[in-house]
Each structure stands twice: as C-alpha cells, then as structure tokens.
Amino acid sequence: MPHVLVAGAIHEAGLALLRAAPGVTLDVVEAVSTESYAPLVGRADAVLIRTQPMPAAVIDEAPRLAFVSRHGVGFDAVDVAALNRRSIPLAIVGDVNSQPVAEHAMMLILALAKRALVLDAATRQAGWARRNGFEAFELAGKALLLVGFGRIGRRVAGMAEAFGMRVLVHDPFVGAAAIRAAGAEPAAALDAALGEADIVSLHVPLGGDGVLIGAPELKRMKPTAILVNTARGGLVDEAALAAALAEGGLAGAGLDVFAGEPPPADHPLLGSDRVVLSPHSASLTRECAARMSVAAAQNILDFFAGRLDPALVVNAASLPPAGRRQMQA
Numbered sequence: 522m523p524h525v526l527v528a529g530a531i532h533e534a535g536l537a538l539l540r541a542a543p544g545v546t547l548d549v550v551e552a553v554s555t556e557s558y559a560p561l562v563g564r565a566d567a568v569l570i571r572t573q574p575m576p577a578a579v580i581d582e583a584p585r586l587a588f589v590s591r592h593g594v595g596f597d598a599v600d601v602a603a604l605n606r607r608s609i610p611l612a613i614v615g616d617v618n619s620q621p622v623a624e625h626a627m628m629l630i631l632a633l634a635k636r637a638l639v640l641d642a643a644t645r646q647a648g649w650a651r652r653n654g655f656e657a658f659e660l661a662g663k664a665l666l667l668v669g670f671g672r673i674g675r676r677v678a679g680m681a682e683a684f685g686m687r688v689l690v691h692d693p694f695v696g697a698a699a700i701r702a703a704g705a706e707p708a709a710a711l712d713a714a715l716g717e718a719d720i721v722s723l724h725v726p727l728g729g730d731g732v733l734i735g736a737p738e739l740k741r742m743k744p745t746a747i748l749v750n751t752a753r754g755g756l757v758d759e760a761a762l763a764a765a766l767a768e769g770g771l772a773g774a775g776l777d778v779f780a781g782e783p784p785p786a787d788h789p790l791l792g793s794d795r796v797v798l799s800p801h802s803a804s805l806t807r808e809c810a811a812r813m814s815v816a817a818a819q820n821i822l823d824f825f826a827g828r829l830d831p832a833l834v835v836n837a838a839s840l841p842p843a844g845r846r847q848m849q850a
C-alpha cells in the first residue's frame with residue numbers, strides 16, 4: 522500500500538487525486554524547507570517534491586523510497602546520483618508548464634522594454650514628467666538570443682516571432698536544421714551571439730557547470746541589452762549582474778529565479794529600478810498550478826500502476842515492468 526509524502530504546497534486538485542486513489546496514504550508538508558519534510562521520508566514509498574533541495578542525506582534516510590515525482594521540470598535540487606545508486610526513478614511533468622513560463626519570459630521582456638514598472642510609479646507620483654523621456658524601446662527588429670531551445674525556449678521563439686523579432690538560438694544539443702525549421706537562426710558560439718543580442722533569455726537546466734552568464738559573458742553584451750532569467754538563479758553570477766547594471770554595462774534584467782530563494786532583503790539586485798522581479802512564479806498561473814499538481818500526482822499513481830510514461834523519467838533508473846508495483850485496493 523503506497524505511502525506518499527507531498528513535500529511543499531501544491532494545488533488542491535493533485536491532493537484530491539491522491540486522496541481518492543484506493544490504497545494511497547498521504548503525508549502533506551506545506552513548508553518549503555528540506556528540514557520540514559526530511560523527518561517524514563522514512564515511511565514514504567514515493568515523494569512528490571517542489572523545488573526545495575532533496576539531498577543524498579535525505580534520500581539515504583528513506584529505505585522504502587521507490588519513486589520521486591517532481592512537481593515541475595527542473596530537477597537540479599534533487600541528488601540524482603543518490604537516486605541512481607538505488608535505481609529510484611525521478612519523473613518530471615514534461616510540457617505541462619512550458620506555456621506560462623514562456624509567457625512570463627515575454628512579460629519580463631515587455632516590462633523591461635517598455636519600462637513598465639518605472640513609468641507606472643512615475644505616473645502615480647509625478648504625473649506626466651517622464652512622458653517625453655523616451656525610455657521604452659520596440660521589440661520589432663530586435664535580436665532575441667534564446668539560450669536553450671527545449672520545451673520553453675521554442676515557445677518563446679514563436680511568441681517573439683509574432684512581435685517581429687529576430688530570434689537567435691544557442692543550444693549545442695539541437696541541430697541547426699531544427700532551429701532554422703522553427704524560423705530562428707542557429708548561434709553555435711555563445712560569446713559572439715551575446716554580443717549581437719538586444720535581449721538574452723535563458724531556458725536551460727542548471728547543470729554541474731553552474732554559472733553560464735558570469736562577468737565575462739555580461740561584458741560581451743551590449744550596454745543597451747537586457748537579460749531575462751526564468752530558468753535557474755544559479756545560471757547567473759548575481760553579483761556580476763548587479764555590478765553590470767550599476768555601471769551601465771547592461772540596461773536591465775528580468776528575474777523569476779535566484780541563486781538562493783527567497784533572495785535576502787539586502788540582495789544587491791532588489792534595489793535596482795533596472796530590474797523586474799517575480800518570486801519563482803512563472804509557472805504558477807491559476808491554470809498551470811492545477812495542471813502541475815495533477816500531473817505530478819498522476820505520475821505517482823501511474824508509477825505504482827506500472828503505466829508511467831518512460832519519457833518522463835529523467836535519471837538513469839528503469840521502470841519496473843508493468844504490474845510489478847500494482848496498487849493494492
């Protein structure tokens with residue numbers, strides 16, 4: 522009889538699915554820290570986890586653990602090597618959250634290009650004083666560099682093309698022909714593309730290499746350019762980004778994600794009016810919060826029923842043959 526631990530607050534729809542499943546028992550811990558759910562892993566057959574860390578120390582304390590279900594798609598916070606040692610599959614939700622994240626990236630691009638927050642504040646405070654400041658710029662004709670051309674990056678490309686933008690793509694794992702077929706231009710060398718772009722948007726996983734955009738990469742960007750990160754905070758050197766913005770090396774940044782979440786109150790990027798921020802909420806639309814919750818819960822039910830889609834498993838663990846883990850009513 523599978524016992525499921527839900528680590529982190531999720532939409533009620535997924536909880537309802539698990540509660541209604543015959544034979545499933547549940548622990549739900551809404552707090553986001555690892556410490557809050559770690560004491561409960563010992564009795565879990567499956568863990569449904571949000572983005573809080575799941576280190577080896579926690580996995581090693583879970584003798585019954587047979588399956589981990591990510592509520593989203595990024596799995597950098599889970600110690601995959603520890604799962605692999607015991608051949609425990611880790612599944613993600615696939616395409617379920619790509620659309621709202623792509624929309625959010627476009628929202629940040631537009632907010633920065635149009636100086637939305639600054640002009641909103643100015644309109645409330647000082648009337649028309651900034652009307653002729655000519656601070657906004659147009660997207661049409663500008664070069665957008667997408668770093669990463671997977672589920673989300675491809676959707677941003679389509680949206681940007683509708684705005685009349687030129688789309689450059691840097692993704693070493695996607696062939697030039699596929700990039701051209703999507704109406705974009707392959708950019709094999711990241712350094713050169715960074716120098717060409719008016720807007721850079723990140724859509725790659727956070728991997729072992731860590732920082733992708735550090736001080737040298739920021740220096741290659743135009744002083745008029747903006748950087749948008751809806752992927753993972755650890756991809757960007759935040760101190761170097763704050764310095765580039767303060768020194769006029771870069772015009773703006775839109776950030777949904779941070780190296781440490783939530784960012785501390787004295788974080789250098791929180792004080793800049795060249796920055797538009799959101800609290801890792803790109804996928805959390807009304808619609809998608811329910812979709813992710815249901816998809817992650819369904820993956821658990823499918824795993825124990827022996828019918829999980831293997832394409833959703835992202836680590837080196839094969840699924841048990843159908844029927845081996847039948848749920849007991």
Ligand SMILES: NC(=O)C1=CN([C@@H]2O[C@H](COP(=O)(O)OP(=O)(O)OC[C@H]3O[C@@H](n4cnc5c(N)ncnc54)[C@H](O)[C@@H]3O)[C@@H](O)[C@H]2O)C=CC1
Binds near residue numbers: 753
């Ligand atoms: N802010 C949020 O709420 C969300 C953030 N994310 C983040 O966005 C990331 C991307 O999501 P998806 O598009 O669904 O993933 P995906 O796996 O479909 O696409 C990632 C792409 O990045 C490419 N890539 C890998 N390393 C690269 C590198 N060094 N340079 C350039 N390209 C590289 C891959 O070839 C792949 O095409 C996730 O890994 C996750 O961290 C995803 C969903 C929600």
Ligand SMILES: O=C(O)C(=O)COP(=O)(O)O
Binds near residue numbers: 592594596813
């Ligand atoms: O899909 C992702 O990788 C996300 O960042 C969102 O994940 P979460 O809603 O925190 O489980």
